[in-house]
Amino acid sequence: MTRTEYSWLLPSAMAADPDLYDPGPAGERSVRPPARGRVRRTVRDWIVDLVFFLFAALMALVVVEQSDQFGNSRAVVHFDELVGLLSCGAIWLRRRWPVQLALGLALVGVLSPAVAGALIVAIFSLAVHRPFRPVAIVGGIMIAFGVVQPFVRTDPTTSAGASIAAGLVILLLATGWGMLVRSQRQLYVALRERAHRAETEAALRAEQAQRLAREAIAREMHDVLAHRLTLLSVHAGALEFRPDAPPAEIARAAGVIRDSSHDALQDLRQIIGVLRAPGDGGPGDRPQPTLATLDALVEESREAGMAVVLDNRIQDPDRVPAALGRTVYRIAQEGLTNARKHAPGAEVTVAVTGAPGNGVVVAVDNPAPAGPFEAVPGSGQGLIGLTERATLAGGSLEHGRTGDGGFHVRAWLPWAA
Template identity: 70%
Template sequence: MTRTDYPWLLPSAMAEPDGPDGPDPTPAGKPPRRTVRDWVVDTLAFLAAAGVGVLAAEAAQQAGNAEAVVVADQLVGAAACCALWVRRRFPTGLAVVLLVVAVVAPVASGAAMVALFSLAVHRPFRPVALVGALAVVTTVAQPAVRPDPTTSYLVSAVAGVVLVLLMVGWGMLVRARRQLVAALRERAHRAETEAELRAEQAQRLAREAIAREMHDVLAHRLTLLSVHAGALEFRPDAPPAEVARAAGVIRDSAHEALQDLREIIGVLRAPGDTDGPDRPQPTLVTLDALVDESRQAGMAVVFDNAVADPATVPAATGRTAYRIAQEGLTNARKHAPGAEVTVAVRGGPGDGLGVEVVNPPPAGPVGAVPGSGQGLIGLTERATLAGGRLEHGVTRDGGFRVAAWLPWPS
């Protein structure tokens, strides 16, 4: 949706807003098709101008003017009223002509006032001010050219000037109100557009968060499946107990992967706060279980947890630390199978929480391992959003190190 969907919001429409009788002509000069409202408004304007013209004709006849002058006034007044039907196309020119004609033919005064009002609605201040000044001059000159015996010149001139100011002020008030309405519509349209953009951005961020969460959870489980399935493939003659143990790990890992996936998808349907108790998120307390699970899968893991009470770590910080350790163990299992991995957690309130996962280089050649490195990129972003930092890279001896620092308020 663009501004062109609302033609009244375009700059040309702001400069010449719709008058009381419908939209202005198109830029090419061709008037748009009249609506029922246009016909009603034009008819009322014609009747109002004609009523004023009839009163002016009766006053001219009572003033003792010749019959030919009275007939000429009536013909000019009728032509002036009929000319109001084209005021949409020529508002400025029509107003100037009718104001000049009204000087010698008071019967056209009603049509001149309607044209002046329409001009004030359709055009900006400068042309309205110029034509308004002309209207004041013609209104003051009219009693001198066609005096009314029943009214003094001063009263007629003052009444005419007041009427001109009233028409111009009323028309400019209508114009200002319509500009205000157009501005409010534009603001509402902009607010709707911005709300849609914010909603789309929120959806995109939610998708990215879910994708990171699914990667962090499933990569660990699926790596276990891959390790044990590979062991069964390359050792078909393994003892039955070892085969049964590997098959059990595969079954448990597949079950837990499905359970984790089901819980993550369930977050989308869960009402309320995303950090509420319904959301199944690990913390630093569950890091022991993660290490035990890796050991059961055959990894050699040295776990050094120097945090006295892991339960006191903030939930968000504990989740981030858990995901970092999980990703480090997953990468070590894939890229350095059989190597001893060290997981160290240190810190306290006010000092922050440090998480480090280090593994030495693999003992032998490692085949191509699928992966794009998106896990470490996501963890770096996650740590940064949490107010901390994460570093990762190859160590001097050819191993790999992942180290992160997370804030822990005192």
Template identity: 65%
Template sequence: MTDQEYRWLQPSAMAGPDLPGDRGRLPRRTLRDWFVDILMFLFAALLGIAAADVADSVGNPPFVVFLDQLVGAAACCALWVRRRWPVGLAVTLVAVSAVAPVASGAELVALFTLTVHRPFKVVAAVGSAAVAGGLTQTVLRPDPTLPFVVSAVATVVIVLLVVGWGMFVRSRRQLVVSLRDRARRAEAEAALRAEQAQRLAREAIAREMHDVLAHRLTLLSVHAGALEFRPDAPPAEVARAAGVIRDSAHEALNDLRDVIGVLRGPAAGEEHRPQPTLATVDALVKESREAGMKVTLDNRIDRPGDVPAATGRTVYRIAQEALTNARKHAPGAEVTVTLTGAPSDGLTVEVRNPAPGGDAPPVPGSGQGLIGLTERAALAGGRLAHGPTPDGGFRVGAWLPWAA
């Protein structure tokens, strides 16, 4: 099907009468349209010539034969506008062919075009008129070589064949249009799914970058702020803070390289650092203690070695973000990390800290860490809650499923 046929078969072109404002917006004729129109013109002309020979052979007066030839030529020429005015042309040719048999070929072409481009109600009305006109022609201009019954039956059969052929072509074109629309919708849906997948991937990468880098950068910010806030600190403390800053910067660079490697895609032979698991929570707590935090770890998990890797990684990220927030907003406070759970019961992680104290400089936060943790827990099939405690502290608690 050509693009022009596709536009013709759209609802605006197939339903209802012709609108005056639509006449200037009809699609341009293609080479295929010219070829089909020429074939239709020749078909109508051949039938008209045959009908004119029959009219001449039965002894009609010369002026009647001449008028028939003029009417037949005009009817064939009118077929060039059959797409622009299919209803009007079909009705006119039905009326003309009732008294001029030479217009019968053009009438059949117009009826076929009407069937292809207009709804069945219009086709049924015009087709009934064509049958009535054919019977009228049989009475007014009978063919002496055929009985009346044969002529009448032939008229009805020919009209039904033309209408049936037109309905078949219309149905086939509508099927092609529906398949094309379905393909376009499928392409649009595929593009939408790809866009959503990209958006989810970007969100996952952003969440991972925040979880990985926030912990390291917070250490840098806290110790740099402490050095700025206490320039008269003992050399030992200054050296220890500088060491933490150096180690945190090195780890942050390594983590950043890992994230950039994920964005670029794995290269051949590239070795990636192992992902954190439940077993690395101890190392996280030790690192926080070495940075000057007071952290207590209470691990009461039954069979910790059976915890799925993805669940353990989620626990690590929750504990890491909670310790980072405690270091930011409650410097000097003692933080308690509690891990409990068993197979089929789920795994619970809770991080608590009392009200902040001291005069350490505040560290600004982005406000996205807890949001990211909530999304991470939801993606794992669990839930996360956070908020202040009655004593002025803060609590972060999460439950994650753990299938047996």
């Protein structure tokens, strides 16, 4: 995030100085924006500046009072009063020009100790609003001026060495305090930025999870309902084009339509049920298909009039994981559905082979239809969904036309030893 982007996270008094949050490479000060773009002072800013002004004014009054008591001339006393007053007024410029203010007060402080309070405020503000390099440079200059000051304006009550030591301690304390405040504010900004970034990433992950869940539900809905609705379409078409069929065939077709409609409704309820939260009255979960239910799928297709040959040569079928068995079932189900729609009357072969460590191979083959027929329309989404399902399981799937005009679907799925 840039300074402009995360400045809304901060109090306006902190956002008023963008350089605080962008020290630049190797601690160099970045370019400050023009003054016209600055944030207006808040009540907090006015209170802080007023406290600093009163502190500088109090220090100036003490120094002027001591200057008068030490027997200085009236001109020197008036000079101290004027310098102290101007330095207190300069406090209001500490955010805009902290470097210039600190250097100017340090230079004037050599001639008049009345700027001592304003000088402490200036070095504190400099440490808050600028990185270490300019603070160190200005601090070194101020130390040099502080060494000279006791010899220009001597203090009868204190030796030059004591004055220099006291000034150095006060300078270091003000600088350290300012750097501590700067570090705390930068930490605050970093934490807020990190929290904002974490929220954004969490929202993206949630959105991706929702998209994947929708895709999984759509794939499951297609695989489940396509099989049932194809049965309905085939038998309804038979009733439409053969109204003179024997009553037994009509009754059998009607029974298949009824059973398929019921199963389709149950499957649809199950899929919609996964979208509901627990305890909201949703239907109970129906058993998921596994490899053991593959025989029932083939038998259901045979009852619908299909000629299906099942070749199941799975070694140790009881060890087949539930997820793997469900994927095998869905691939076989989609293959039978496509054969029913595009090759009615043709014999379909479903071959399942595999062993732990070698994986499972599922193959569904059908020859070309024996004669003319009215094809059931399809969108091709089923094969796309099967490919995605096999890929998600860690396997692969291939399909296509055979040389005799038939169709072939073959999938390999991993099975750990």
